[in-house]
Amino acid sequence: MKRYLMKYCLFMLMMVLIPLSVTAQKDVRKNIRKGNKVYSEQKYSDAASFYEKAVEENPSSKEANFNLGNTLYKQKEWDSTIEQYNHFISLEQENPLEAAAGWHNIGNAMLQKKELQKSMEAYKMALRLNPQDNETRYNLATVQKMIQDEEDQQDQGEGEQEQQEQEQEQQQDQQPQQQNPQDQEQRAEQPDQPEQMSRDNARQLLQAIEQDEQQTQEKVQQIKAQEREQQAEDNKRKNKNW
Numbered sequence: 001m002k003r004y005l006m007k008y009c010l011f012m013l014m015m016v017l018i019p020l021s022v023t024a025q026k027d028v029r030k031n032i033r034k035g036n037k038v039y040s041e042q043k044y045s046d047a048a049s050f051y052e053k054a055v056e057e058n059p060s061s062k063e064a065n066f067n068l069g070n071t072l073y074k075q076k077e078w079d080s081t082i083e084q085y086n087h088f089i090s091l092e093q094e095n096p097l098e099a100a101a102g103w104h105n106i107g108n109a110m111l112q113k114k115e116l117q118k119s120m121e122a123y124k125m126a127l128r129l130n131p132q133d134n135e136t137r138y139n140l141a142t143v144q145k146m147i148q149d150e151e152d153q154q155d156q157g158e159g160e161q162e163q164q165e166q167e168q169e170q171q172q173d174q175q176p177q178q179q180n181p182q183d184q185e186q187r188a189e190q191p192d193q194p195e196q197m198s199r200d201n202a203r204q205l206l207q208a209i210e211q212d213e214q215q216t217q218e219k220v221q222q223i224k225a226q227e228r229e230q231q232a233e234d235n236k237r238k239n240k241n242w
Contacts, residue, residue, distance in 0.1 A: 028058045035067060044074040062091050066102065073109060081109045100130035107139060116147050 035050030048071040054064035069084035089102040107122035123140035126133060 025058070028054045028061055028064065031057070032061075032064055032067065035064075035071075039067070039071060042074075044071045047071045048075070060091055062088060062098070065091060066098075069102070069105060073105060076112070078109045078113050082106055085109070096129040100126040100133060100136070103129065104133065104136045104139070107136070107143070111139075111143060116143055116150070119143050120147065 031050045031054040035047045035054065038050065039047035048068060051064050051068035051071060054061055055068060058064065065084065065088040069081055069088060072081040072084055085102045085106045089099050092099045092102065103122050103126035107119045107126065110116075110119035110122055120140065120143045123136050123143065126136045127140065130136070
């Protein structure tokens with residue numbers, strides 16, 4: 001009797017829960033359809049409200065979670081978008097193509113945030129799950145080109161900076177060395193050095209010296225001659241007195 005009663009209770013509980021589950025699923029589908037309608041009308045805030053209601057009613061609804069990520073992306077809420085797509089990927093364990101779509105959209109959101117490395121990794125994850133996705137392959141090539149351009153610009157900037165530093169050093173080397181005041185004072189106290197004598201000046205000076213010597217010798221000879229004449233006169237006088 002007890003076993004029969006227990007089975008009866010379980011049966012009645014299932015009879016009650018099944019209609020509730022069916023009703024909940026209908027509400028989820030209803031909110032998703034409403035969300036899709038206003039999404040197509042570009043009313044993204046309204047669409048997000050419908051998708052959020054669907055997620056509240058069924059948190060494991062892959063479609064509601066994915067579409068909610070789309071509305072967040074359209075509203076440029078990048079961090080919330082990435083979080084929502086990550087949640088969708090955690091739910092999608094059966095269909096790799098759907099998971100690849102989530103990774104693709106994460107790559108787009110990362111690109112909007114200028115996080116190029118993370119964007120590139122997300123696109124790579126998408127291609128691992130769906131190697132035939134040409135759109136993801138194109139986006140991956142684009143972000144790789146952007147990364148390469150940034151690295152080239154950085155290298156070029158470092159090269160230009162190094163060149164500017166070298167030019168500044170060269171300019172400093174070419175500038176005249178400034179004397180400190182002490183050196184200038186010491187140099188001012190030193191006597192002027194005699195100028196170097198040219199050959200012509202030296203010859204003229206020698207000629208002048210030689211001329212002076214000759215004139216001196218002539219004067220000496222004249223004096224001696226006068227002395228001899230005076231001596232001769234004196235001798236004559238003495239002879240006359242004898």
